[in-house]
Amino acid sequence: MAKSADGWHHVDVEGAGPGTRYGFSVDGGPVRPDPRSQSQPTGVHGLSEVVDHDAFEWSDGDWQRKRWPAALVYELHVGTFTEAGTFDAAIEKLPYLVGLGVDAVELMPVNEFPGERGWGYDGVDLFAPHHAYGGPEGLKRLVDACHRAGLAVMLDVVYNHFGPAGNYLQEFGPYLTAKHQTPWGMAVNLDDEGSEGVRRFLVDNASMWLRDYHFDGLRLDAVHAFADSSPVHFLAQLADEVGSSGFLVAESEVDNPRLFAYGLDAQWYDEFHHTLHTVLTGERTGYYAPFGSLGQLAAALRHGSARYVGFAQNHDQIGNRAKGERLSHLVGEGRARIAAALVMTSPFVPMLFMGEEWGASSPFQYFTDHDDADLGAAVTKGRRAEFAGFGWAPDDVPDPQDRATFERSKLDWSELDRAPHAGLLAWHRELIDFRRSHPDLVDAGVPVEVEVDEALGRLRMRRGRVEVRVNLGEASWDGVPPDGVAVSA
Numbered sequence: 077m078a079k080s081a082d083g084w085h086h087v088d089v090e091g092a093g094p095g096t097r098y099g100f101s102v103d104g105g106p107v108r109p110d111p112r113s114q115s116q117p118t119g120v121h122g123l124s125e126v127v128d129h130d131a132f133e134w135s136d137g138d139w140q141r142k143r144w145p146a147a148l149v150y151e152l153h154v155g156t157f158t159e160a161g162t163f164d165a166a167i168e169k170l171p172y173l174v175g176l177g178v179d180a181v182e183l184m185p186v187n188e189f190p191g192e193r194g195w196g197y198d199g200v201d202l203f204a205p206h207h208a209y210g211g212p213e214g215l216k217r218l219v220d221a222c223h224r225a226g227l228a229v230m231l232d233v234v235y236n237h238f239g240p241a242g243n244y245l246q247e248f249g250p251y252l253t254a255k256h257q258t259p260w261g262m263a264v265n266l267d268d269e270g271s272e273g274v275r276r277f278l279v280d281n282a283s284m285w286l287r288d289y290h291f292d293g294l295r296l297d298a299v300h301a302f303a304d305s306s307p308v309h310f311l312a313q314l315a316d317e318v319g320s321s322g323f324l325v326a327e328s329e330v331d332n333p334r335l336f337a338y339g340l341d342a343q344w345y346d347e348f349h350h351t352l353h354t355v356l357t358g359e360r361t362g363y364y365a366p367f368g369s370l371g372q373l374a375a376a377l378r379h380g381s382a383r384y385v386g387f388a389q390n391h392d393q394i395g396n397r398a399k400g401e402r403l404s405h406l407v408g409e410g411r412a413r414i415a416a417a418l419v420m421t422s423p424f425v426p427m428l429f430m431g432e433e434w435g436a437s438s439p440f441q442y443f444t445d446h447d448d449a450d451l452g453a454a455v456t457k458g459r460r461a462e463f464a465g466f467g468w469a470p471d472d473v474p475d476p477q478d479r480a481t482f483e484r485s486k487l488d489w490s491e492l493d494r495a496p497h498a499g500l501l502a503w504h505r506e507l508i509d510f511r512r513s514h515p516d517l518v519d520a521g522v523p524v525e526v527e528v529d530e531a532l533g534r535l536r537m538r539r540g541r542v543e544v545r546v547n548l549g550e551a552s553w554d555g556v557p558p559d560g561v562a563v564s565a
Contacts, residue, residue: 083249083273094128100248108244109201111251111277115212116188116204120242124204129288132216136223141292144323144341144382146518147179148508149230149427151390154186154209155193156440156486157430163205163214167221169489176433177508180228182295184391186215187233190241191445193482195391196232197297198239198444202281205289212289219290228292230323231285235278235310236264236301241446249273256303266304275310279317286321293323295344299335300328315339325385336383345384345424348376352388352418355548356403356411362466370535370548374526377422377537382520386424388415389432391440398468400441400485402432409435409496410559413503414546417561420507421517421537421544423524431487433504434497441474443482452477507563514565516540541565 077085092098097117099107109116113124150173158165163186173181185196188204196206205215222229237260238245238252245251250270256263265274285291296311304310315324319339326335326343335343354360354368380386387393389403404412412435419426431438442459446452456477460470474481491497516522516539525538533549542565547556556562 092126094126094131096126097123098126099123102247105247108247109242111201111245111248112280113188113201113204115207116201117207117211119207120188120190120200120239127212129212132213134216134220134290136220136290139223139290141323142179142228144425147228147425148177148511149180149182149385149425150176150178150430151182151184151427152430153184153195153391153440154206156438156482158489159486161193161209161486163210163218166218170221170225170227173227174225176505177512178227178428180230180292181222182230182427183232185232185234185297188242189239191447193443193445193479195395195442195444197234198241199234200239200242200245202233202278203284215289223290229290230293230295230325231289231291232295232297233282233285234297235281236260236298238264241448241451251277258301258303263303266302266310267306271306275313278310279314282314282318283321286318291322293325293341295325295327296340297327298329299326300330300332309338311335311340312338331379342383342385342425344390345376345380345386348373348380348384348386348422348424349388349390349393351376352415353393353403356407356415370528370530370533374528374535374537377418377526378524380423380524382423382425382518384424385427386419386422387427387429388419389429390427391429394429394440395442398463398466398472399474400439402436402439404432404435404500405439408559409500411548412500414548414559414561416500416504416507417544417563418537418546420504420511421539421542421563423520423522423539426511428504434492434501436487436497437491438485438488441481441485442476443478443485444476445479445482446477510563510565514540514542516542516565 077087079085101107110124114127115125117125155161185199186205187199188201188206189196189199192208205212219229250265251274252262253265253268254262255268265271282294315338324340326340328343331347350367351373354364355373360368394400394402444455456475459476460473511517522540527536534553535546537544545556545562547553547560550558
């Protein structure tokens, strides 16, 4: 390949085109996938494949993004959402999501990651949709079908670290830097020598998902882990270059108003989740230790706005438990109904995690498929050590490498019509319809008033004409039984 003055290398290959397999040998070394590979048909170690994005026939030419504050987001993992675990299989469930009242589907990461199964957060080929899900064509079919059904589509992207297996980026350039250390080792190079090319790599990736796959927005994983001392923060550059093309929503472990100054549209609101979870479960270990009072829950509700995404459950808060228990597994139907009512009537953009609405019996556990036995063993060991702070026994943590851990995490769609799942699903539908029919719940200008009685376990929230009463006490309260909730207008 010929090297140009700007450091890029070029070569023209006669006859290459869509479907052509190729790779790169760096300085005579082993053949590696293209760092910007658009398709990896045989996984993270195999050859890359040329893709012609113009060849797909889209049918969403009239699609218009919906107003963000009015959205109901539904987070799902493609591999466990259906038995088949593919993009095309997910299309078959879109009528259900429309009937439920969902406005936007949020996909956990779908870029190429090691093996056949995984959460997607250890991806390495950021431009290539996962081969086991259906590759580039399958993903386009899913997004196109969502738009035809009236559903927006968000994608979870990971720019704060790269996965350990199949990560050949450092052979091509300074994608990582020892200037900063993170929980994953060296940091992604956002502010050291050569960082201009790395930042361009990530911004181009974001642009590709919005342009070539028609995504309506991106959820940015763990932005608090970005190590960037540049005059212009990477998030500000990202928002400036691609923000007009789609929503940008950040995950941050703490509420960070600076994210809005960078130009991002919203952030996940973990503080609301933590206060709600601890009030309902009584858990006070690990990062839940600072939370647990109704007063803290009230403060989180008062602080809320449509610039925050509020939830009672998500992939992290379920999957990062020892056994992957859902909230309904921990507190039962009554308190699960309370959680649903507060999420759906809160001042945040509400989000459900797949199966939450019917109290799915399946857990959502952490699973991997590393072909390196030593790496797989290290992941299993590290996973069990990580939970020591919560007091969870190592033997209770399923082996991420065991295929059974993945299989038991798949949704059982036959539950929808059976008790107690049918009752909880009906409650969610009622709440979603109520939210849609009461403008006070989606009007950012309507104040949030919250009163609590800590001793009696009572919370009252008012949003305009809507009132929500939660009773976590031992005695009935104006017709609301213990572990009950009333929503009225």
